Amino acid sequence: MISSIAELIADRVGTMPAGERRAAQTLIASYPMIGLKTVAEFSAAAGVSSPTILRFVARLGFQNYPEFQSSLQDELAAQLQSPAIRTLNPPSPGGSAVSPVLEATLDNMRETFRHLSDRQLDDIAARLADRRGKTFLIGGRFTDPLARYMAAHLAVIQPDVFHLAGQESMWRDRLIDMGKRDVLVIFDIRRYQDSLVRFAEKAHQRGVQIVLFTDQWLSPIARFARHVIAGRTAVPSAWDSSAALFVVAETLIGAVTRQLEADGARRLREMEGLR
Amino acid sequence: MISSIAELIADRVGTMPAGERRAAQTLIASYPMIGLKTVAEFSAAAGVSSPTILRFVARLGFQNYPEFQSSLQDELAAQLQSPAIRTLNPPSPGGSAVSPVLEATLDNMRETFRHLSDRQLDDIAARLADRRGKTFLIGGRFTDPLARYMAAHLAVIQPDVFHLAGQESMWRDRLIDMGKRDVLVIFDIRRYQDSLVRFAEKAHQRGVQIVLFTDQWLSPIARFARHVIAGRTAVPSAWDSSAALFVVAETLIGAVTRQLEADGARRLREMEGLR
DNA sequence: GGAGCGCTGTACCGTATGTTACGTATTTTG
DNA sequence: CAAAATACGTAACATACGGTACAGCGCTCC
Missing domain, CATH: 1.10.10.10 (Winged helix-like DNA-binding domain superfamily/Winged helix DNA-binding domain)
Incomplete structure (x- = not known):
């Protein structure tokens, strides 16, 4: 109809x-x-x-x-x-059900943020905004794009932001550069990747501060993490949804930007000038 | 006032x-x-x-x-x-700094899907699920991770899925592989990248079907696109939000998976076996 | 009760808007 | 590869729309 x-x-x-x-x-x-x-x-x-x-x-x-x-x-x-009837596409019966997925995704976000205090986000943002240390980001098979997304933004407003890409052996070698003042942001949802867990453990032993983005069942990396963000991932689909984590990432990017306002703004203008 | x-x-x-x-x-x-x-x-x-x-x-x-x-x-x-539906979302008291961004993000998603019919998504999914052609994905400075995310999923359920990474010259050379049966998924939001527009134009000239993910102001690539998905990106932050496009991408991944169910399931099991 | 003022509607005008016809370019089909 | 069909834009057209001048009416205040 x-x-x-x-x-x-x-x-x-x-x-x-x-x-x-x-x-x-x-x-x-x-x-x-x-x-x-x-x-x-x-x-x-x-x-x-x-x-x-x-x-x-x-x-x-x-x-x-x-x-x-x-x-x-x-x-x-x-x-x-009737503002209430502003539900858009009437759920097409039988056929492709996109609305349930959307609804579930929205619910996931609300739930995720319900368990996430501003205080916690601000703490993490402060840690990331601390210019004395470097920031490394890495993700799993499906979540690495989230790490890239975050890295792309953070790199604009501060120096020393590195996304760890490529083979496992590649990032393992970067461990040598990591120390107590540095932050490692890891994205890991089911099914958790052994390689990431091993990497996180070694980084933890070197005193690196770990910020973990994971799902509600918590990656084993949570043991080593200083901060854990648990996002809801369940949707009526064949795949898990990373959308909630994505939004948390964006929120965090915004929070870091705000904290670096003075510095960041100058840097951002400079960068625009370079383009 | x-x-x-x-x-x-x-x-x-x-x-x-x-x-x-x-x-x-x-x-x-x-x-x-x-x-x-x-x-x-x-x-x-x-x-x-x-x-x-x-x-x-x-x-x-x-x-x-x-x-x-x-x-x-x-x-x-x-x-x-900015729909008045805010009443439906529990206005988090206290006035934290993150809630407005979350609220705006949720609104963006509703608005984005309000303008997006199941039919349209199914059409695009059918195009992507068509095994006779190849699928290429590419994105801009901040949106390329979305292209990667989508590519990572699609590659699991079907062959011939390629994410175009690296230098502009790199992907330009891939044009030679593209033809009428192929699909090019492009993510491009403000500020629109000339390199992407040029690339899209050349691909269009070769008869490649373009699926464009953009913002509500429409990238110039829309001229060449067979399908355009316009997502809301405005949030009270220093950055634009790609969250709505991310959710659309996830939805699309789900739709393609459903259409490839028979084939895809077998392929997925096979892949799990290989790990 | 008369004079002045202000409000309103009728009638007309210029123009910006939607519409149509036609020629060219582009794509599709045999 | 040729020919037909389709799609698109330019330019001319008609209409209906917003705008204005003017006259009639009612109201108020001397």
Whole structure:
């Protein structure tokens, strides 16, 4: 059942020619505001000509542009009247169930943050913002991209940030550079990787401060960790979800940035200048 | 401080003559929808003449009617971007610094999925699950980890999945391997990278199907893309958030897995056996 | 009770908007 | 590879929309 123009578009976008598809995508991207403006503005925003916009709305089944706009307005009015009904895609029965996954993911995030105090995050941020030591990041098979993501951001606002990539033997050699003042951020969720556990243990023996991102069942690395962040990972899917950990990582990046504000801002400007 | 037109009206309705007051009351009664329609409709709804409506908006301080409408639209857009659903999320008391970011992130996800139909995701998943072609993934400065994350998962359930890493010249050389049956997944959010745009254009010229993950302002790559996923990225932080795109990526991974169920399951078991 | 002022609607005007026709470019098909 | 079909943009067009001048009416205040 198609009840909104957005769904109507999603339903037919596959059968549209390139220009009209651009119109569709532009509308969806800032739905539905652009559709309330004039044809000229719409066409300019989409980078196509006016007739293409008109053909686009015609393909959606509208007689003319004003009729299309009225329809959008009615939709908006209905939305505004009952804000609670703003659940988007009615859960498509039977078929691909994306909503349950989304719901579970959102729940995971709320739960994850419920068990995470600001104090804890600030402590970790302070540790990471401490310029006297270096920061190393590493992750497991599926979580290493999270380590990369965090490293990419931290490297912008402070020096001495290293992502440990490649073979196990490669990072083991980096142990020699690590000491008491340094921080090692590890991402490890089920199934926990032996190689990471071994690495964490050796780092711990050298006095390195370990910050562990793991799932609710806790990687064995938790034994060696100074700080443990346990994120919910369960979703109705074949895979575990790292989304909650991802959001914690982003939050942490933000917190570190705030603490380094003065330094970081200067550094960030400098970097922009270099590009 | 007056921040909305509704407040502005409430502030001045006392000083208005009868006709204009009726206009004001009519607008407030179905705020703001009537204001988005034509002067003629507005005047008919209020039971006054067109000039009265125009005098009404003039008294509010607007130069002309279109300017008044634009202002209403901007207000609406702002309202839609940060949904009033906040009431559903327990507003964490105390006023910690992390909650606003989390709230914004959750909102971003809801908004992102609101504009994303199951149908669209299924279409993309089908394209990715099509075993006749290869899958390439690449991302920008901060989003490349998302490409890696997706590649890591997809590579488990099907062959011919390649993450394009390293120097620009490296991936440019891979273009030779790409053709009409192949899919290129690109992550590109502000600030958009020229190198990626150039790469996307060349791939597009070779007939490669492009799936673009971008922000709500749409990377220029959208021109060449077969499918565009526009995620919300704005959060009260120094950085943009890729969390919404991350969740979409996870959802997509799940959808592809489901479509490849038979094949994928066998392959997954085989891989587990190899470890 | 009369004069002045202010508010409102009718009628008309210029213009910006949506619409259509047509020629060119691009893609698809045999 | 050729030919047909489709898609797209330029430019001309008609309409309907916002804007304005002006006259009528009611209200208030001498």
